[in-house]
């Protein structure tokens with residue numbers, strides 16, 4: 039049986055930092071509130087005039103180098119993002135062009151904060167088909183481009199960043215082992231951006247009504263996120279006969295430290311097994327999981343059992359069980 043193994047991972051986050059002290063000057067908030075309610079200390083900001091593919095190009099070039107892959111050898115590039123450079127062409131096309139990738143098929147996936155899981159499962163199936171041997175999965179967002187800096191309930195939450203992994207076939211017991219993904223439109227009223235699409239194309243009215251920004255009802259989303267991420271992570275452990283001792287790492291979407299801790303506790307995991315970097319980057323939407331994997335890459339060992347889990351707009355959510363395929 040062919041499986042898709044991650045053979046390299048890299049991430050890029052911009053240098054410019056927005057701290058909680060900066061937010062204290064912009065809106066009615068405090069470092070104490072943001073740290074205790076969300077767990078974010080600072081986040082990265084990409085310059086105006088640059089798009090998500092600018093960050094992706096850095097991450098992809100690094101993954102190509104790590105995996106000794108020439109751009110022309112890449113066969114598929116899948117890009118999960120909510121903040122594409124443009125409505126069209128795809129951010130996959132923009133990234134391919136920036137990296138000299140000329141022999142691949144490429145497309146974008148929209149699954150909000152769950153985008154990396156959706157793209158990884160899709161990429162894994164390209165590899166499992168036996169037809170593709172070099173599949174790039176890229177995920178991330180320039181969330182600051184859709185953040186309303188007058189709304190204190192959302193503006194401290196988000197940051198910019200992108201991660202990328204290379205998938206290659208293996209006949210050994212490594213790689214993407216299992217996944218459970220969901221979509222349920224019950225979340226549509228609670229988390230969305232209504233401006234700029236085909237229902238409400240950009241107009242003076244959409245701009246005046248703040249419709250090009252993230253709208254979120256935090257408490258509703260919080261409750262769903264905790265229960266759905268915890269349920270699906272326990273389900274994937276049980277389905278694969280994994281006890282809490284078998285799981286080496288949990289890589290949760292980084293939206294709120296309290297959500298992350300609640301999910302880890304439900305799975306029975308000690309805190310040292312849970313990847314957390316929300317304090318440095320905030321919520322980079324589809325970027326959070328691959329950015330964690332890149333940061334922890336040197337600590338990951340061949341054979342490690344890793345559970346990835348995410349929750350986002352739609353609602354979309356899910357868990358993916360990964361067996362790490364290499365030592366760095």
Ligand code: UT7
Nearest residue numbers: 067068071075076151190191256257259260263293294350
């Ligand atoms: O990534 C996609 C999925 N998204 C998520 O998973 C996010 C889920 N939601 C959350 O993480 C949390 O709901 C938030 C971080 C967004 C908000 O935290 P909360 O503990 O749910 O706060 P709340 O909305 O219940 O607000 C509590 C209070 C309110 O004041 P009153 O009504 O009690 O007087 C808010 O107005 O905190 C106030 N508040 C703030 N105060 C200081 C809201 N934002 C701020 C702020 N600074 N930035």
